Amino acid sequence: MRYSQFFIPSLKEDPKEAVLQSHKLMLRAGYIRQLSGGIYAYLPLGYKSLKKLENLIREEMNNAGAIELSMPFVQPLDLWKQSGRDKDYGKELLRFKDRQDRDFCLAPTYEEVITDLAGKNIQSYKELPLTLYQIHLKFRDEMRPRYGLMRAKEFIMKDAYSFDADIEGLDESYRKMKKAYTNIFKRLGFDFIFIKADSGEIGGSYSEELMVVSEYGEDKIAICNNCGYSSSLESAVSVGYFPEPLKACRQPRMTKLATPDKKTITEVSEYLKIGSESFAKTIIYETEIGFIAAMVRGDREINEHKLKKIAEVKELNLAKEQDVEEITGAPCGFAGPFSLKNIKLIIIDEEIQAQEYWLTGANEKDFHMANVKPGRDFTADIVADIRTVKDGDICIRCAGRLNVRNVIELGHIFKLEEKYSSVMDAGFLDENGKKKNFVMGCYGIGVGRTFQALIEIFSDENGINLPVSISPFTVSVISLNPNDENVKNIADKIYEDLLDSGLDVLYDDRKLSAGVKLKDNDLIGIPLKIIVGNKTVKENKYELAIRKSGKKEFFDDLESLYNRVKKLSLVENFIDI
RNA sequence: CGGGAUGUGGCGCAGCUGGUAGCGCACCUGCAUGGGGUGCAGGGGGUCGCACGUUCAAAUCGUGUCAUCCCGACCA
Numbered sequence: 001m002r003y004s005q006f007f008i009p010s011l012k013e014d015p016k017e018a019v020l021q022s023h024k025l026m027l028r029a030g031y032i033r034q035l036s037g038g039i040y041a042y043l044p045l046g047y048k049s050l051k052k053l054e055n056l057i058r059e060e061m062n063n064a065g066a067i068e069l070s071m072p073f074v075q076p077l078d079l080w081k082q083s084g085r086d087k088d089y090g091k092e093l094l095r096f097k098d099r100q101d102r103d104f105c106l107a108p109t110y111e112e113v114i115t116d117l118a119g120k121n122i123q124s125y126k127e128l129p130l131t132l133y134q135i136h137l138k139f140r141d142e143m144r145p146r147y148g149l150m151r152a153k154e155f156i157m158k159d160a161y162s163f164d165a166d167i168e169g170l171d172e173s174y175r176k177m178k179k180a181y182t183n184i185f186k187r188l189g190f191d192f193i194f195i196k197a198d199s200g201e202i203g204g205s206y207s208e209e210l211m212v213v214s215e216y217g218e219d220k221i222a223i224c225n226n227c228g229y230s231s232s233l234e235s236a237v238s239v240g241y242f243p244e245p246l247k248a249c250r251q252p253r254m255t256k257l258a259t260p261d262k263k264t265i266t267e268v269s270e271y272l273k274i275g276s277e278s279f280a281k282t283i284i285y286e287t288e289i290g291f292i293a294a295m296v297r298g299d300r301e302i303n304e305h306k307l308k309k310i311a312e313v314k315e316l317n318l319a320k321e322q323d324v325e326e327i328t329g330a331p332c333g334f335a336g337p338f339s340l341k342n343i344k345l346i347i348i349d350e351e352i353q354a355q356e357y358w359l360t361g362a363n364e365k366d367f368h369m370a371n372v373k374p375g376r377d378f379t380a381d382i383v384a385d386i387r388t389v390k391d392g393d394i395c396i397r398c399a400g401r402l403n404v405r406n407v408i409e410l411g412h413i414f415k416l417e418e419k420y421s422s423v424m425d426a427g428f429l430d431e432n433g434k435k436k437n438f439v440m441g442c443y444g445i446g447v448g449r450t451f452q453a454l455i456e457i458f459s460d461e462n463g464i465n466l467p468v469s470i471s472p473f474t475v476s477v478i479s480l481n482p483n484d485e486n487v488k489n490i491a492d493k494i495y496e497d498l499l500d501s502g503l504d505v506l507y508d509d510r511k512l513s514a515g516v517k518l519k520d521n522d523l524i525g526i527p528l529k530i531i532v533g534n535k536t537v538k539e540n541k542y543e544l545a546i547r548k549s550g551k552k553e554f555f556d557d558l559e560s561l562y563n564r565v566k567k568l569s570l571v572e573n574f575i576d577i
Numbered sequence: 578c579g580g581g582a583u584g585u586g587g588c589g590c591a592g593c594u595g596g597u598a599g600c601g602c603a604c605c606u607g608c609a610u611g612g613g614g615u616g617c618a619g620g621g622g623g624u625c626g627c628a629c630g631u632u633c634a635a636a637u638c639g640u641g642u643c644a645u646c647c648c649g650a651c652c653a
Binding site: 014512 | 613614615
């Protein structure tokens with residue numbers, strides 16, 4: 001492809017709407033353009049690269065025995081009423097009517113359609129097991145699309161669905177898919193980890209999320225540096241630890257301390273010169289059963305996920321400032337666990353119960369209370385683990401240290417069992433001629449998100465830097481002096497030869513200054529550059545520049561140049577370069 | 578949906594104590610140049626997001642609205 005005839009609208013400056021490096025680069029390199037919030041066009045260069053990613057995924061899915069199909073993006077709402085998920089999905093499900101006034105929606109996912117399809121077209125156990133997959137659009141009307149393709153409303157996903165006759169079959173299908181995922185993400189060069197997860201909206205008995213550590217990830221996990229224990233931060237547990245209570249605090253009754261205008265734990269801690277782990281913070285929440293109070297140590301955060309479960313509530317929101325004032329008798333920042341009005345439950349963390357004397361708010365403006373003792377000065381209704389694991393906590397399994405890391409969820413695999421097949425009455429006849437429901441699994445990869453995550457990882461200050469397996473082109477031939485007859489002839493020949501040998505080659509034949517072309521080729525993520533200029537003619541040496549290492553190699557003849565390029569074009573990620 | 582910010586040529590921005598719009602880049606023409614966003618000369622392009630209002634006069638002030646982005650509650 002000649003650059004001059006292709007369409008690569010690159011940008012010199014960072015677009016202001018992007019904050020992630022990968023998002024900025026995709027816009028600057030002319031990979032994507034936003035049409036509306038969370039809705040993107042894939043421009044030729046980005047599309048080309050995206051297709052390579054899809055094909056890599058496709059290869060591994062096919063290897064695992066999955067069969068590709070394509071399902072409708074527009075779906076009748078009736079199907080969603082059958083499964084009951086039209087309600088569960090709420091506003092994320094974009095609904096509309098056709099001209100006959102029938103209800104439709106844009107597919108946020110495909111369990112309903114595939115279950116319906118399988119139910120109507122599979123009769124016998126002899127046709128099982130079967131795993132079907134597709135790679136295409138989904139639409140979720142996200143409340144807050146952001147970070148480019150990371151959280152878009154319209155996005156590309158690979159989803160696979162397995163159908164088995166029994167649980168053992170499902171386990172085997174699941175294992176195969178997990179293996180395929182492992183292959184895919186290894187080939188892409190990701191450092192990833194599977195985490196057990198809540199199944200959420202999709203439901204089912206067991207599920208794992210495929211996570212990639214990234215500073216920009218929206219989720220957090222805790223990983224043990226010793227035994228490999230890993231968990232989403234929501235459900236991670238750690239061993240509590242209990243610093244010796246301050247001697248000054250071992251008093252027979254509570255003591256009021258003046259803390260003028262010091263509201264936050266940090267402020268009070270600095271003012272009193274006492275570490276935040278000696279504080280217990282009292283947080284008031286509003287729930288459907290009324291107000292509740294929760295306490296964790298001052299240097300900890302409450303885990304609202306755990307708290308919800310313990311309190312057996314669905315709604316859990318921080319109480320409004322004026323409610324806090326009514327309940328505690330003081331403005332926010334001075335709450336303590338005693339003499340609270342209108343509180344249905346007091347739930348305290350194990351760490352609070354395990355130690356004797358705490359510093360808390362005094363329920364009075366500008367005062368805190370020392371020597372607050374659980375059981376004496378207040379009584380908890382429930383003592384439980386409601387704290388969020390933090391970096392450096394002790395592993396519950398092995399006494400190693402837990403690291404808290406940001407991660408991006410790129411894949412999610414589920415054992416659905418009969419969740420959909422039973423409600424949608426989708427099944428087959430077994431060996432005894434008896435009707436049974438399919439035992440199903442479902443397996444997703446956020447393709448767009450994976451694509452952007454790759455760019456997040458494979459980029460530097462000069463731009464995108466993708467491995468050959470997914471870069472839009474394998475190699476570019478850059479003619480630095482396109483007006484020079486000799487240079488032009490050599491560049492033309494190299495381009496034609498490489499094209500003939502089946503390589504995906506971009507020929508930068510534009511009549512622009514050398515700097516612009518070199519910068520552009522770096523920006524748009526071409527891993528190999530063959531640079532042809534006056535020097536090539538003069539010195540009679542051919543130059544190959546490797547984007548990743550920045551190294552330059554020189555060749556005396558075209559044949560050895562071509563061989564080197566061909567060899568490098570087979571290196572899937574950059575490990576060997 | 579709550580809180581915050583921003584909307585001015587294609588992109589990034591200035592102008593915002595009201596007086597009829599400017600800079601850099603990009604673009605077009607010509608000449609030179611051509612090994613890391615090259616130089617000189619000339620040129621085109623904007624009803625200042627939209628609506629209503631205040632005013633002799635609005636990019637500038639007020640109200641409303643829409644869009645985009647950030648922070649929070651959901652998810653691949």
